[in-house]
Amino acid sequence: MADIRERTVLFADLRGSTALFETLGNAEASALVTHTVNLIARAVDECNGRLIKTLGDGLMAVFEVPRDGVKSAIRMHEFLEHLVARGKQQGSASLRALRMQVALARGEVVELNGDCFGDAVNVAARLLDHAGDNETLITAEVLAGLPSTQKLRFRSLDLIALRGRAEPVHVHVLDQPNQSDMAATQFGEVVHAVEPDGIRLVWMDLDRVFDIDSMPIVLGRSVQATYCITDGRVSRSHARIDWHGGSFSITDLSYNGTFVRFGLDGEIVSLKRGSCTLHGSGAIGLGSPPVDPTSPTVRFEVLHFADTEPLQLGSASSKPGSNASQH
Numbered sequence: 001m002a003d004i005r006e007r008t009v010l011f012a013d014l015r016g017s018t019a020l021f022e023t024l025g026n027a028e029a030s031a032l033v034t035h036t037v038n039l040i041a042r043a044v045d046e047c048n049g050r051l052i053k054t055l056g057d058g059l060m061a062v063f064e065v066p067r068d069g070v071k072s073a074i075r076m077h078e079f080l081e082h083l084v085a086r087g088k089q090q091g092s093a094s095l096r097a098l099r100m101q102v103a104l105a106r107g108e109v110v111e112l113n114g115d116c117f118g119d120a121v122n123v124a125a126r127l128l129d130h131a132g133d134n135e136t137l138i139t140a141e142v143l144a145g146l147p148s149t150q151k152l153r154f155r156s157l158d159l160i161a162l163r164g165r166a167e168p169v170h171v172h173v174l175d176q177p178n179q180s181d182m183a184a185t186q187f188g189e190v191v192h193a194v195e196p197d198g199i200r201l202v203w204m205d206l207d208r209v210f211d212i213d214s215m216p217i218v219l220g221r222s223v224q225a226t227y228c229i230t231d232g233r234v235s236r237s238h239a240r241i242d243w244h245g246g247s248f249s250i251t252d253l254s255y256n257g258t259f260v261r262f263g264l265d266g267e268i269v270s271l272k273r274g275s276c277t278l279h280g281s282g283a284i285g286l287g288s289p290p291v292d293p294t295s296p297t298v299r300f301e302v303l304h305f306a307d308t309e310p311l312q313l314g315s316a317s318s319k320p321g322s323n324a325s326q327h
Helices: 017-024 026-046 066-089 119-130 140-144 179-185
Strands: 003-015 050-054 058-063 099-112 115-117 136-139 154-160 169-174 198-203 206-211 217-220 239-244 247-252 258-262 268-271 275-278 281-286 297-303
Touching: 003 026, 003 066, 003 119, 017 026, 026 050, 026 058, 026 066, 050 115, 058 066, 066 099, 066 136, 066 140, 066 169, 099 119, 099 140, 119 136, 119 169, 136 140, 140 169, 154 239, 198 217, 247 258, 247 268, 268 275
Parallel strands: 099 136
Antiparallel strands: 003 058, 003 099, 050 058, 099 115, 136 169, 154 169, 198 206, 198 297, 217 239, 239 247, 247 275, 258 268, 258 281, 281 297
């Protein structure tokens, strides 16, 4: 018999498991992935949740209250962090490559024969596509049910369009300790004398300027992406640009990677579900480095509207928040 209840739905997904099969072989890699999924599943029981099912290299669980779901997500990251740290001590490159994404949504779900169905289930599952490495994303409904102390750990990513859903969803991301410092220093120290006001993106004839209130920007092939790049080599949701800690950062969301080159001939930074701070100007390669003239490459410039003029990245000119060309 079907039972309809208000639930917080959690999906967790491991990344980097493909490399395990390539380096360890099927039997050993399968055992390690199963062990890791069982390990993070312990966080469900610890936090009063119910494990619905495991999904190869991930899992689905439900919780009565949002607080328990978020606690479980935090514990999952802690479990994986300890496992990866142990792998580093043992010199295991495969374990060090493991990452995890977690997404939570809340709403009415239909519980039937041990499984759950409903809009909250679909939203949580599709929200995973927008999460970077070791990120936890939640909807506004989950945030509303949290105590004040937990709410303070989240920052808004504003409205994000999800695949197959007409209305966008207000999404919040869990801030990890020192996350903004890591993003700023991972690829060299970046000094900001004055906080930037916006960022300009140019791909072919699509020339747009976004201010900080327009964040986040999702770059992808989907027509629902903020900045739509109609190239088959680009993922539906390929990368996300955020404003946090006084700077713009880009997070790779794809399977093929995102590549950032600073300046005209600077070092190329390879992002595999990772993040880096955007500064100055340069190019973003989606799926391949921005050295091949045929690859989908978005040129960017971080702007200070008050005291500078935008560099001539393209033939069309833009005003803040306007489109020089749209699809």
